[in-house]
Amino acid sequence: MRRWWNSVWPPFVAVLFFLVAWELSTSLFHIEKWILPSPVDIAKETAVGAGDLWGHVGATVRLTLEGFIIGTAVGMIIALILHLVPFLKSALYPLLILSQNIPTIALAPLLMIWFGFGLLPKLIVITLVCFFPVAVATMGGLKQTDRVMLNYMRMIGANKRQIFAKLELPHALPAIFSGVKIAATYSVMGAVIAEWIGADKGIGYYMMLQKSGYRTDRMFVAIMIIVALSLLLFGIIALLEKWLVRWKPKQEN
Numbered sequence: 001m002r003r004w005w006n007s008v009w010p011p012f013v014a015v016l017f018f019l020v021a022w023e024l025s026t027s028l029f030h031i032e033k034w035i036l037p038s039p040v041d042i043a044k045e046t047a048v049g050a051g052d053l054w055g056h057v058g059a060t061v062r063l064t065l066e067g068f069i070i071g072t073a074v075g076m077i078i079a080l081i082l083h084l085v086p087f088l089k090s091a092l093y094p095l096l097i098l099s100q101n102i103p104t105i106a107l108a109p110l111l112m113i114w115f116g117f118g119l120l121p122k123l124i125v126i127t128l129v130c131f132f133p134v135a136v137a138t139m140g141g142l143k144q145t146d147r148v149m150l151n152y153m154r155m156i157g158a159n160k161r162q163i164f165a166k167l168e169l170p171h172a173l174p175a176i177f178s179g180v181k182i183a184a185t186y187s188v189m190g191a192v193i194a195e196w197i198g199a200d201k202g203i204g205y206y207m208m209l210q211k212s213g214y215r216t217d218r219m220f221v222a223i224m225i226i227v228a229l230s231l232l233l234f235g236i237i238a239l240l241e242k243w244l245v246r247w248k249p250k251q252e253n
Helices: 002-028 039-084 086-099 104-115 119-143 147-155 160-197 203-212 216-244
Strands: none
Touching (some): 039 119, 039 203, 119 160, 147 160, 160 203, 203 216
16 A cells, blocks of 8 residues: 555645646646636536537547547557568568558548548547557567477477467467557547547537637536546556466566
8 A cells, every 4th residue: 555655645745736837837837718717717617518428438438439449459560470471571561660650540531531530440440559569569478488488398299389389379468458458448539530520529529629618627527537437447447467477477576
């Protein structure tokens, strides 16, 4: 408990200090609410408009989870294929890196033209955002398999499937979860970007409506929700990692 408190209180104090400075700055410099609302104004708007936001939050959560699951699965499948077929890794890995140099928001309009304004282009946007960190982390984890144990299993006659299931995959789990946690935070961002391009419900759609009305306070409410969803999804994956990877030694502070 003491270790947990020692890790929590420094960022808590930093955030509290930032909010107090923000509140005082808006009052001292008489900043207009439509330019930069104070934290108190944002909190009031959150309380007033909470009922209208649930539908948008639910739509974004559903889209995020669907895209995250698909993107994670695609990333792991690509990593496994490239790991098992070295020739494909040499040929396609540079293309994977190149794909990340294209801004997702630049591809989104093309996807809408090609696939319409339904669910498919939105899922493709989130998949493009999520698959890369999972694929890279999985390939890195599989590559770092203990060579001594690998040679030992080969000596006792283990086949490739047994080596993969008993050694390579368990050894790669910490790296895989690192990539999945990154993808979890990216998936919320991908969902919001997809909703910016074309949607009739969701946090991204809500933000576009409030931008048109110069409701900066509501824009900040949406940003807070996006941050909360990202942290929640990250925390769930971290707890799942702690439950599955019980053999991982604890790091000393």
